[in-house]
Amino acid sequence: MQYWLVKQEPEAYAWTTFVGDGRTAWTGVRNFQARNNLRAMKCGDPVLYYHSVTGKAVVGIARVDREAYPDPTATEGDWVCVDLVPHQPLAKSVSLEQLKTDPATQAMALIRQSRLSVTPLTPIEFKRILELGTTRFRK
Numbered sequence: 201m202q203y204w205l206v207k208q209e210p211e212a213y214a215w216t217t218f219v220g221d222g223r224t225a226w227t228g229v230r231n232f233q234a235r236n237n238l239r240a241m242k243c244g245d246p247v248l249y250y251h252s253v254t255g256k257a258v259v260g261i262a263r264v265d266r267e268a269y270p271d272p273t274a275t276e277g278d279w280v281c282v283d284l285v286p287h288q289p290l291a292k293s294v295s296l297e298q299l300k301t302d303p304a305t306q307a308m309a310l311i312r313q314s315r316l317s318v319t320p321l322t323p324i325e326f327k328r329i330l331e332l333g334t335t336r337f338r339k
């Protein structure tokens with residue numbers, strides 16, 4: 201199992217909308233490194249859902265429900281998407297400021313490569329974010 205983080209502006213697609221929809225195709229990724237991360241995702245992998253721009257916090261956990269397939273929104277190029285399903289909210293949001301100052305998370309890709317929309321997490325980073333969010337991961 202691998203761990204991931206995806207970023208989305210809440211004005212474009214908030215966690216609550218995602219939960220209401222019950223699933224989504226994670227389309228529109230047009231960065232080669234993020235695309236490669238999408239390709240590496242496997243069914244069942246946990247994915248932290250991060251609200252970017254407004255809020256700047258991890259708010260929930262999703263799971264990969266369908267592995268990489270051609271992105272139907274791409275008009276050219278070799279772009280892919282995955283299907284995600286909401287799994288559980290965090291009991292409390294974990295802010296970007298908390299992530300930047302916590303020794304276990306301050307070197308994570310979200311902070312080092314802030315423009316990357318799909319990033320891997322180490323097991324330690326994933327576990328620490330759940331601790332900060334006072335959330336126990338239900339498998």
